[in-house]
Amino acid sequence: MQAKVKRYYVVVRGRVQDAGYRKRIESTAELFNIRGFPWNNGDGSVKIICEGLEDSLNRFLEDINIKERLPSGILVESLEKKEISIEFPLPPKFVRLKTEGITDISxxxxxxxxxxxxxxxxxxxxxxxxxxxxxxxxxxxxxxxxxxxxxxxxx
Incomplete structure (x- = not known):
């Protein structure tokens, strides 16, 4: 039986911005051989497009669903995933999208x-x-x- 590749659009809410959460996502994605990218959304959530073998992808999502506050302050209140079609190519590695502008730097x-x-x-x-x-x-x-x-x- 061939392992199935899936792609998800994920929305993570909670204390997930300005706490190192995207870095945590990137390092976890590398462990599970997941491709895709996270970005900070204006509403305070972190959004993710991720792709990988179904089992690895599920373990990745479980690992980034942090329910006990970390020393850095990271705490996930909700993680919603939606399977999406694999129509556009993703980078070969999991990479962070820089969506912050000058106002966010300030x-x-x-x-x-x-x-x-x-x-x-x-x-x-x-x-x-x-x-x-x-x-x-x-x-x-x-x-x-x-x-x-x-x-x-x-x-």
Whole structure:
């Protein structure tokens, strides 16, 4: 029996943009020998055209259907697939379509700026904690001379 090649149009919704999800899709597609491409859609979803052997394609879709939030923030709320006809050629490798323009780059820079501000605030709080630790270490340094001071007091 010949393995059947299928092609799907997939819509993924959830926390799937600005979290590295398309990169995750690409690396997973490579593992399962899937061809096609993902792209960010304006409504916040990620859309995918993918093609491969039916079993590999199903395992690929199962693997990218991330139901537990990853440290990067990726979380899939829904994954809808629709089989489509194989009428146009796909690239030999799974590749990302760059659909973002200047406005999206600006939006991503704004997100990065906000994250850097959060890091700056956290490091400010760390300075306060480190100051407290330093004062406690100074007190511990004084304990280094305690045996000598006790011996002196006993004399």
């Amino acid at each position: 939006r991503k820079l704004d997100i990065g700026t906000d994250r850097l501000k959060g890091i700056e605030a956290n490091t400010g709080a760390m300075a306060v904690v480190l100051g407290s630790i330093n004062s406690k270490l100074d007190k511990l340094d004084k304990l280094d001379t305690l045996p000598e001071r006790i011996a002196e007091a006993i004399k």
